[in-house]
Amino acid sequence: MTMLRHHLLLAATLGCGACYIGNGSDPAPASGDSAADDAADDAADDGPADDGPSSDTSGGDPLDDPFDIPVDEVQLLPFHVRVANLSAVAGATTDHPMFSEVFARRYQLGDHDYANGVAPDLRWSAQKMETWVVALKPICDDPTFQARYPTLVADPTPLVKAAFAREPDAEELQALADVQQGITDTATRHRMVCLAVLTSLEFVAR
């Protein structure tokens, strides 16, 4: 019952949000008003009832796909999902100082703040790749993280399994060997492997 109440409350909240947008509820400016605009917006927004998916499941024509997943460009996992996954991989709660750079750059990394008009931005662009690597470095370099993966340079499998929830394939293992090529100091090799795993599409994208 409590769960049902929560769902109803959520539905009502979302419904109100839609009403707000649907009304184009513009506070009247100092002069002029938007009454006609609101009316037009309402009329257009209401639209015909048959725009949505049918609720008739009794047979006949198959239902349309509810939505298409874009296949021409990868999209990032939502910011909070990426952070939760980082926390799980690092074995530290998100209030650990190693995550401070991630949170400091959260909006550059695609997080949202609807109250201030910032929507999620989940494009995996070069700019986000740059910012993501900056944010990851304190995590890769943190003693807590390093203690969790003490043999990372020689064997990245434990980190890959934690990050990807599967064994690495041969190409991935070769890539993680390649990323250490020509680097002599262990700390840098550790960081490069860590960055490569945690910047790979398998970890950040959906």
Add this chain to the structure above:
Amino acid sequence: MGKPRIHDVKPCRRREFMKWATALLAAPAVPAAVRFAVNEQLFGEAKAFAAEGALPTYFIEMNLRDQWDFGHVFVPPGLATNMANIMRGGSGDSCSFFFTADQIVSAGNNFYLTPDSTMLMPHLDNIAVVEANELCTGAIHGHESVNAMRSPGRTKNPDSGKSAVWMNEPGYEEQGNDFYYSSTPTPASLHNYWQKQITPDLINGITLKFISRFHSISHYGAGLPNSELTRIQSVQMLYDTFPQSVEQLPLASPEEAALLTAALKRADGGFFGRHGFSETARATHEANLAEAEGRWYHTPKIIDLPFTPEEQTYWQTDVPDQVGDNKKANIWEQAGWAFKLLSNDIIRTMALEFDYLDVHDTREESVMKTMAAQSAIPLTRLIESIKAIPGMWERTIIAVYSADGGRSPSANSYGNEGKNSFVLAGGRVKGGYYGDVQVASNTGSGHTWNYFAPDDNGAPTIQVGGDNSGRLNGARTWRTVVKALGIDDEVVSQFPDVAGVSPLDFMLNV
């Protein structure tokens, strides 16, 4: 002319010398005539012309939403010269214009200004205005996020070769924006792509998502690699993107950047097949990785974006604040940031997004004066600031769009009728108001209107029909911007809706 002087340089030093000379001559402060003359002396006439074409250009795309009206900024000649007989007022079909006929200033080239816009007078030689453009087609009285002038050929159907233009806009929704498909890139995205062809390690261009409502502007790269602008959604995000200091780079050396790029390309290779992505997705990702390599280790460029008190006084004075639901940033701030970022060559492409809350029924004096001040004053200050940097004005283009349509002169009007305004400014622009609006009839309380588009000489001879025939095709406006920006025809010809279309050459000095 004799032998190019480059032959006076020892062959073993020529490459180094040419690299040095090219970089030096590309600086904005080098006047064009001087640059051309030096290039001609050094390399010969043909190479001098080629060098000009490869120089950076700077582009500011100013998108003004919720059906902006420049009625108090640029008065169409047919109204300006007949104002004494026009019923004026803030409601119904009266003309939403609040100056008397004797207050209108004739400024030449068919420009008629008001006291709200006379500050533009010194720059009119390089400002062109056309308002009889094809109309916006959004479902709600024209509101849309694209505009045929910005992406000619856009449709509401995913026709062959056209892709969704809204996919990279954060928080995009249909209402007031609509879902459009196109194969033509929007100007700022195309310019961003083009500048990276000239300067591969250039910092990505940006767009300021600062419209107060849920309305948006679609920027679309049409699949051109690394063309998509960085979407900036808050002032803090802008400051974080262009920090005042850089304490450390993401990686310590170009070698590390190259290793990480190669490793990710290899490690990510299986992802696309496993998750059903197309080859386009792979190509886009690899282009992004290649650009990221240049960002993981780079020569930092820093800039102080927050305004000093003196800068704030300059940019803000007499410019009203944003009028809207959820105010993001004022237009004077956006103009000031654009000047700082472009004049320091931090970026070369910048789109501004701004709105005045959608108003209908009544458009009183304060509405018209506010919009005039929010457009004319920042434009004037941008132009005079850019002109103060030797050589920059001739390589800068500012395109201002009433991004989701304009209005008729009537107070109660919508963006699916009347004007759809386009203002082009820059050193390569031939100034003038091209086209006209005239009174068609008296209704007793106001008027109906006739619109005239310019012919190929710029004369306002083409009357717009009741079916809106005769309006300027958006492809012509688009080609005009692209030509002014110096983008190769070869690049343009790959887009079917603009290939073979003539620019409005009467608007250009190039």
